Amino acid sequence: MTVIISNRGPYQFKKSNNGFIAQGGAGGIASSLGPLLTSGAAGDSATWIAAALTPDDRAATRAGQVKAPGIELDLLDLDEREYLLAYNLISNSTLWFIYHGIFDLARRPRFDHRFREAWAAYENINQAFANAAAEKANPGDVVLIQDYQLNLVPAMLRSARPDLRIAHFSHTPFCGPNSIRILPPDIARAICGSMASVPSGFHSARWAQSYEASAREMLGSNANITDSFVASLGPDHDLLATTAQLPETAVGRADLKEQIGDRAMILRVDRIDPSKNILRGFSAYQRLLETHPEWRNRVVFVARLNASRQTLPEYIGYRNEVEQAISQLNDEWGTNDWSPIILDERDDFPTTAAAFADYDVLLVNPIKDGLNLVAKEGPLLNQRDGVLCLSPEAGAWDELGVDALSVHPYDIEQVADSLNQALTMEPKERAKRAASLRTRAGARQPIDWLKDQLAAAK
Amino acid sequence: MTVIISNRGPYQFKKSNNGFIAQGGAGGIASSLGPLLTSGAAGDSATWIAAALTPDDRAATRAGQVKAPGIELDLLDLDEREYLLAYNLISNSTLWFIYHGIFDLARRPRFDHRFREAWAAYENINQAFANAAAEKANPGDVVLIQDYQLNLVPAMLRSARPDLRIAHFSHTPFCGPNSIRILPPDIARAICGSMASVPSGFHSARWAQSYEASAREMLGSNANITDSFVASLGPDHDLLATTAQLPETAVGRADLKEQIGDRAMILRVDRIDPSKNILRGFSAYQRLLETHPEWRNRVVFVARLNASRQTLPEYIGYRNEVEQAISQLNDEWGTNDWSPIILDERDDFPTTAAAFADYDVLLVNPIKDGLNLVAKEGPLLNQRDGVLCLSPEAGAWDELGVDALSVHPYDIEQVADSLNQALTMEPKERAKRAASLRTRAGARQPIDWLKDQLAAAK
Numbered sequence: 001m002t003v004i005i006s007n008r009g010p011y012q013f014k015k016s017n018n019g020f021i022a023q024g025g026a027g028g029i030a031s032s033l034g035p036l037l038t039s040g041a042a043g044d045s046a047t048w049i050a051a052a053l054t055p056d057d058r059a060a061t062r063a064g065q066v067k068a069p070g071i072e073l074d075l076l077d078l079d080e081r082e083y084l085l086a087y088n089l090i091s092n093s094t095l096w097f098i099y100h101g102i103f104d105l106a107r108r109p110r111f112d113h114r115f116r117e118a119w120a121a122y123e124n125i126n127q128a129f130a131n132a133a134a135e136k137a138n139p140g141d142v143v144l145i146q147d148y149q150l151n152l153v154p155a156m157l158r159s160a161r162p163d164l165r166i167a168h169f170s171h172t173p174f175c176g177p178n179s180i181r182i183l184p185p186d187i188a189r190a191i192c193g194s195m196a197s198v199p200s201g202f203h204s205a206r207w208a209q210s211y212e213a214s215a216r217e218m219l220g221s222n223a224n225i226t227d228s229f230v231a232s233l234g235p236d237h238d239l240l241a242t243t244a245q246l247p248e249t250a251v252g253r254a255d256l257k258e259q260i261g262d263r264a265m266i267l268r269v270d271r272i273d274p275s276k277n278i279l280r281g282f283s284a285y286q287r288l289l290e291t292h293p294e295w296r297n298r299v300v301f302v303a304r305l306n307a308s309r310q311t312l313p314e315y316i317g318y319r320n321e322v323e324q325a326i327s328q329l330n331d332e333w334g335t336n337d338w339s340p341i342i343l344d345e346r347d348d349f350p351t352t353a354a355a356f357a358d359y360d361v362l363l364v365n366p367i368k369d370g371l372n373l374v375a376k377e378g379p380l381l382n383q384r385d386g387v388l389c390l391s392p393e394a395g396a397w398d399e400l401g402v403d404a405l406s407v408h409p410y411d412i413e414q415v416a417d418s419l420n421q422a423l424t425m426e427p428k429e430r431a432k433r434a435a436s437l438r439t440r441a442g443a444r445q446p447i448d449w450l451k452d453q454l455a456a457a458k
Numbered sequence: 459m460t461v462i463i464s465n466r467g468p469y470q471f472k473k474s475n476n477g478f479i480a481q482g483g484a485g486g487i488a489s490s491l492g493p494l495l496t497s498g499a500a501g502d503s504a505t506w507i508a509a510a511l512t513p514d515d516r517a518a519t520r521a522g523q524v525k526a527p528g529i530e531l532d533l534l535d536l537d538e539r540e541y542l543l544a545y546n547l548i549s550n551s552t553l554w555f556i557y558h559g560i561f562d563l564a565r566r567p568r569f570d571h572r573f574r575e576a577w578a579a580y581e582n583i584n585q586a587f588a589n590a591a592a593e594k595a596n597p598g599d600v601v602l603i604q605d606y607q608l609n610l611v612p613a614m615l616r617s618a619r620p621d622l623r624i625a626h627f628s629h630t631p632f633c634g635p636n637s638i639r640i641l642p643p644d645i646a647r648a649i650c651g652s653m654a655s656v657p658s659g660f661h662s663a664r665w666a667q668s669y670e671a672s673a674r675e676m677l678g679s680n681a682n683i684t685d686s687f688v689a690s691l692g693p694d695h696d697l698l699a700t701t702a703q704l705p706e707t708a709v710g711r712a713d714l715k716e717q718i719g720d721r722a723m724i725l726r727v728d729r730i731d732p733s734k735n736i737l738r739g740f741s742a743y744q745r746l747l748e749t750h751p752e753w754r755n756r757v758v759f760v761a762r763l764n765a766s767r768q769t770l771p772e773y774i775g776y777r778n779e780v781e782q783a784i785s786q787l788n789d790e791w792g793t794n795d796w797s798p799i800i801l802d803e804r805d806d807f808p809t810t811a812a813a814f815a816d817y818d819v820l821l822v823n824p825i826k827d828g829l830n831l832v833a834k835e836g837p838l839l840n841q842r843d844g845v846l847c848l849s850p851e852a853g854a855w856d857e858l859g860v861d862a863l864s865v866h867p868y869d870i871e872q873v874a875d876s877l878n879q880a881l882t883m884e885p886k887e888r889a890k891r892a893a894s895l896r897t898r899a900g901a902r903q904p905i906d907w908l909k910d911q912l913a914a915a916k
Contacts, residue, residue: 101636104562105825106732106776110741111869176634178559178668181851184869210636274564283568318564367563393639411569411642 002037002046002454003137005129005153006146007087009050009075010034011068013060020060022068032233032446037071047072049132051083051125074136078128082121089118091149092309095191098182099148099172100275100368111184119187123152130156139163142457144450145198147171155194167457168194169201169231172370173395176210177217185218192218196225199456203232203371204395231452232399234444235377243353244381252354256302259342264299264423267359267386269352269374271308272319277367277391277409278305282325282341284365284407284415289333289340292420297338299423302355306347356381361422363389364396365407365415371395375404376441385434387422389415399444403437460495460504460912461595463587463611464604465545467508467533468492469526471518478518480526490691490904496528505530507590509541509583532594536586540579547576549607550767553649556640557606557630558733558826569642577645581610588614597621600915602908603656605629613652625915626652627659627689630828631853634668635675643676650676654683657914661690661829662853689910690857692902693835701811702839710812714760717800722757722881725817725844727810727832729766730777735825735849735867736763740783740799742823742865742873747791747798750878755796757881760813764805814839819880821847822854823865823873829853833862834899843892845880847873857902861895 010030011022024034037046052058052075060066061077094115097103109115130153133143145153145168154168180188192215202208208228215225243249256265266285270276285301305322309315326341333340344351356362362378372394379388379400390397390404397404405422407415425433468488469480482492495504510516510533518524519535552573555561567573588611591601603611603626612626638646650673660666666686673683701707714723724743728734743759763780767773784799791798802809814820820836830852837846837858848855848862855862863880865873883891 102564104564105868106560106562106735107737109868110738111866112741112745112871116871176636178634179636182868184866184872277564279565280568283570287570408569408642410563410567410640413570413574414642 001138001141003133003141003143004033004037004046004048004146005133005143005150006030006033006048006050007091007149008053009048009073010037010071011073012054013056013066013075015056015059020056020063020065020067022073032236033450034071035236035239036446036450039070045072047074047136049074049076049129049136051075052077074132076128076132078125082124085118085121086125087149088309088311089115090122093312093314094183095148095151096172096275097314098179099170099175101173101175101179102274102367103182105182109182126150126152127156129153130160133157134160137161137164140165142166142454144169144453144457151191152194154198154200155190158197165457166198167201167229167453168198169453170207170211170370171203171233172207173204173368173393174202174207174211175214177213180214180218188214188218193223196223199226199229199458201229201231201453201456202395203230204398205230206398207370207395226458229452229456231449231456232395232444233371233373233446233449234442235373235380236446237380237442240353240377240380243349244357246350246353248348248350249354249357252351253357255351256354256358260300260302263297263338264295264360265355265358266299266301266361266363266419266423267304267355267378268301268363268365269304269355269378270306272305272315272322273308274314274318275367275369277365278303278318278322279325280409280412280415281363281365282322282329283412284419285340286329286333287412287416288419291416295420295423296333297335300339301341302344302359303341304344304346304352304355306345353381357383359386360384361387361389361419363407363415363419364394365389365391365409366394367391367409369394369396375400379434379437379441382434385427385430387425387430387433388437389418389422399440400437403433403440459596459599461591461599461601462491462495462504462506462604463591463601463608464488464491464506464508465549465607466511467506467531468495468529469531470512471514471524471533473514473517478514478521478523480531490694491908492529493694493697494904494908496526498528503530505532505594507532507534507587507594509533510535532590534586534590536583540582543576543579544583545607546767546769547573548580551770551772552641553606553609554630554733555772556637557628557633559631559633559637560732560825561640563640567640584608584610585614587611588618591615591622592618595619595622598623600624600912602627602911602915609649610652612656612658613648616655623915624656625659625687625911626656627911628665628669628828629661629691630665631662631826631851632660632665632669633672635671638672638676646672646676651681654681657684657687657916659687659689659911659914660853661688662856663688664856665828665853684916687910687914689907689914690853690902691829691831691904691907692900693831693838694904695838695900698811698835698838701807702815704808704811706806706808707812707815710809711815713809714812714816718758718760721755721796722753722818723813723816724757724759724819724821724877724881725762725813725836726759726821726823727762727813727836728764730763730773730780731766732772732776733825733827735823736761736776736780737783738867738870738873739821739823740780740787741870742877743798744787744791745870745874746877749874753878753881754791755793758797759799760802760817761799762802762804762810762813764803811839815841817844818842819845819847819877821865821873821877822852823847823849823867824852825849825867827852827854833858837892837895837899840892843885843888845883845888845891846895847876847880857898858895861891861898
């Protein structure tokens, strides 16, 4: 049997007249792994352990009615206050910022007694996951632990159940030795020590190397650090093909066509997160309009940006900055019949796929990004030989860099140049790159990534 | 002959009735190296090349009246606009922030066309220094290039004068591979390539390792990277002894005694710089007062903070935050006869030495610091067996950590605990640590550091 452990499960539950209905969950891990596991690709049977996230999830759990097709699902009814402390203050406000290197270090973080309380909650939540897995797993089972919300589970589970084969996979980047030291030493050692007790996987060799150097720094040169592994995720071809055929996708394409007309389309698709570098993307676009007047009224920047983590001050503030930047740019450059930027905050895959189909340029310029699946989904769904402008700081660069135009996350001038280069690229060159991108972006599907984890587990 | 090249020279010039008078310059390098070179410790003769910084410096240079005792001084009358672009925008707003890791990366830096103009200025200024050295140096001379304002001089000078023995020394930390990539690749390669063309020295092995990893990252695994070296600076014993005997120092001690009475004294001495972590130091002090009411009105925090780089927005903003934090803390905790924090913005060594003499606790908690000479000067001048609370992120930690209490730069709670531990330490333990600190802090004088550079030059 294979056991998956992740913060968010493949289904959420909705109360109905006769019990609870399982609905497809959000989030990259769930949507990638869910269909695979229910199809039996991970072996005879699979168990998925995740947190009960909504009141209905909790109610379904308490009623013993957590049932989903083809998979055994175990939702944990965790202490709500502890869960929120761990999720908001440790996972998303601390570890996310350290792994992506986006703390304004002169001012944040500030580890105080409230942080210590949150850290204790993170330990408890991780322990609850480890306990559930230790209870569920049969002797010798494989357990795949997902992501930064569960960094302590590997060591906890290893010590409770030495018979299991375990792997941990980080969907984020990992930081190097100078940055892991930002954490209090006991916490940095606990995280590195836990991850080092099992094979730890990453989307890019760079993150694996940073992790190994950090583990060495915190644990000492004689410590036993299990070899890490690299296994990048790729989009599910069937899901892409199905989505492309949906009526909502066709409607979305027609809507966009009406808004954009025969102008060129630059597209970005991101959660609103400081790591995504949305502000500098707009600055580069502004610079393009300044230095290349021929593009005024000839190009539209479609910004599909969905708000996230809106309980955290950093995210509320960043979202405000993003919305202000859009307003300012539209006010300064827009005309009666041209909005330079169209902001679309919807978070649904069919209309995203519609935008993917017709972009001329896809801008993916993160400060750091574990992989960036958009950089693979876009080229696979695009039908105009669109050009990918990709930051080397995205894990996907390892696979796609050769066919992309590089955009340096901090270099406004260089990104503006790349956008112009992309917009003016000869059709032949576009076609050549796009064909190669399709091959590279489609080379790995979720099953490959899953198999790599299964093979790595020890 | 030995040639020193640094941005700031050992003397500044002041117009007087009959010509120009050389006055001791500010800055760590000048005050450490100046007396040595004029004493002949660097060999028969020494030449120092530096920038003319003031209108009087420039006037003295143009009048051919740059003369100083015991040393040949060459002040460069550089293009003023270029000099300021290079110094403010590249050295202090970019390289300083990258080497110390204190950019708020979601927002800064932003490399645009103005940055490129500043970079061209930095190249030109570096070239002017390299040209001057190439012209001055006799065949086979040793040339010691100082600090981050002159990162490109090594390669320029090496290529102009392959006969010279050259070393470069960084007084800052150096960043690792994940951070050097923040720079545009051509610039990161230019810097690493230049530094790698000569032995590059640092105050701490950690910075040397980070530099080597960064150079490897930017130049490739086959690149020829000259071995780096570690050579920490130490205070000049004679200068300390002389200063301790000055009447101004005695007056300073009496003044402090009057203000503080029999309360305990926590001291910090810093330029106001985000890397110094001044805000979190006050937060920790506040936490001490919250959790240890017995210290209220029993302790005074003497903050000797001198403003610096007040043409740069980051520094103006940070200074405001620092001053606000002090006001708030004094408003909240102060009483009629007790100011919890005394801010002293004077930047003169005799009254600083007075504060060193009588502290109970010296707080040195930088985010990152190349060395931090205060951590050595303090223990050597202190007469109360004061306790050093030192951040492991200061280069001086390598030498002093064993006798200091560690303060983690981001951990408010832990720093508050350390302050309390320092304030309550048994006299015997204090005496033991202080004695050992005096030995360690005094182990190396400027001459040792200079000799290490001379020996390393290649």
